[in-house]
Amino acid sequence: MLVFSDLEDQSGIWEETKDLFASDFLYHHKLTEYNDEIYLDALDDIQEHVWNCGGGKITQYGLPPSRDGEKTSNVIRREKSYNKESLQKNVNEKMSLLNDKQRHCYDVVMSRIKNGCIFNSNGIFLNAPGGTGKSFVLNMLLDSVRSQGKIALAVASSGIAATALHGGRTAHNMFKIPLMEYNEIRTCGIKKNSELARLLQMTSLIVWDEVVMANKNTLTALDITLRDILGNNKFMGGIVFVCAGDF
Template identity: 80%
Template sequence: MFVNAAGGTGKTFVLNLLLDTVRSQGKIGLALASSSIAATVLHGCRTAHNMFKIPLMEFNEVRSCGIKRNSELAKLLQLTSLIVWDEVVMANKNTLTALDITMRDIIGNDKFMGGKVLVCAGDFRQVLPVIRGGGKYAELEHCIKSNYMWNDMTKLDLTENVRLKKDDRKNIKFAKSLLRLGSREAGPVEFGEDFGVRVNSRKELVDRVYDDIENNHLNASYFEKRAIVSPTNLDVDIVNQMIYDKSKEKEVVYNSVDTAVEEGTDIQTSVFNAMTSPFLPLPRLQVKVENVLMIIRNICPPKLCNGTRIIVTNLKKKFLVGKILGGSYRGEQAMIPRITLEAQDTPVNFKRKQFPVKLSYAMTINKLQRQTFERCGLLLDTAQCFTHGQLYVACSRVTNWYSLILYTGWDKVNELCVPKPAINCVYKELFDETSFNPEVDMPETTAVGEAPVYNLSEKTQSI
């Protein structure tokens, strides 16, 4: 079944209640999520790729999960009564196909998921699966609505926003505006007076969100409830540096160890040090006690995974010490070691050994899902939201309409400076069921004696 739940309607509570009920009866309930940060808020949750060993696949290729029939994980799946998959809207439809194929094979049952109960949850107003090199129609073609299981799923809805406090009429109006923003209002959007608080500069945005930061530099709950978001890493890095420079603590610098993947490669280390990538930590990491950092790789899921934020309490030579902000492990101590990562999108293949962290006073919108803040700043002065759901996600993370702080920059109109509108990207086809033609049958295997490989390129229909 599929639970369609807009932001703030209590989806986390419902899913945790389902899991706890099943487990209290002595049965097995597995929790998984499409993103690492979503995995931190469900009880005993892990990412879908980590839990079921779902392989990375090409554009229209489907492979079965890397689970052997006689493995301990296979035995666990045979005994499982309930599988909960959160943020399934972010998942490529081929990952569901891979899990379905594997479950049928392991359970020995040709029903969907081998006859096990699967509860998927998500919100089609939020971000869709990221398709490298693809655009709008590639994202629509690979979302769950294009999967052959979609028409046979039971659809349920959560409709009342319980995140916004109901003691203010403006919050009720704000909640309705959010739903329109997520499903209908595409193009330039003029925010009304009751839709957040407008500020005049980046500095004012930072000061509003992180007010009185000097007296809360080691207050974990203070930073847990605040964040600034922007669509691009470039703007995020600039804001993070602005807040980092305010700290008067002693700075510690950690340099990475970069080496070529292929032996005998005659390239100086300084060349590797000059290369940066969103998938790699910085070659020269500058950190201070009291900094807020985000882990950018899964270290010990679900406790320490990609997207987990910590506040640094101690700096050692071989590891960083901090307290976890938010999620099921809020307040627990974490130790972050150096790990070796391989570059994926650089001109030369090389490995980098470094702490997998980055500053996280500000973050990209795609890292924001499944989180709630008492104060959230949205920065849109130089870069606008460029894909479906980003603006809705950014605006729906708060508990009050005035907790959203907005800065969109300025335009000159008739010699007057007026606030720039925000550009909202909405794929309206996503809300029209007639736009989708899911495959009717599960693709047949094309390999014998090997891990099943399926190619959907011939069956996949364009939207």
């Protein structure tokens, strides 16, 4: 509407609807009250959509300025916008709730991330029945990595499963897995010079929940794509890859 329609009161519309625009970011940051940073996230998101439509800075259309008003990608900003202090506090509070097997899994994964170059394998499959705390462990890993200022991507095979992960998205959405017959999938639709490719080059951990629901060709396509983008012939391009599920 900003780019192609002639709105009469853009600033008024923004003031009336900004909570709706920012509601996803409120959930993303696990907050209960809106603040200036949440509204800036929403403005950044609108700015990116306007750029993609061929428009200019959102201030030209009567909206408040985004963070920098430049043509930057919200893909990377979203994954780097976590509050590290809040995440670390959450990890410290919940660490004692891990049982022995969960703590062992947590320690192994964090060791892989810290000393990945000395291990032959960077792929880990967490196999356990439903209700035993797989999502709890995965979220602990995500929060720990993000609290260190590193990038951790959380995906699941379905939208419902993705909502259980902090910052979760479907694997098809995150990795641009083509929607076609599974036996025709060869690679993901990620260009090497894209912002998503740059994000993947910065990533320390990928978590994929309910992986047993995914067709094996989608995993192969992601493996081939990451090896190409990162220039690393190790599994998943050398990124620590934790998948979970229950056969």
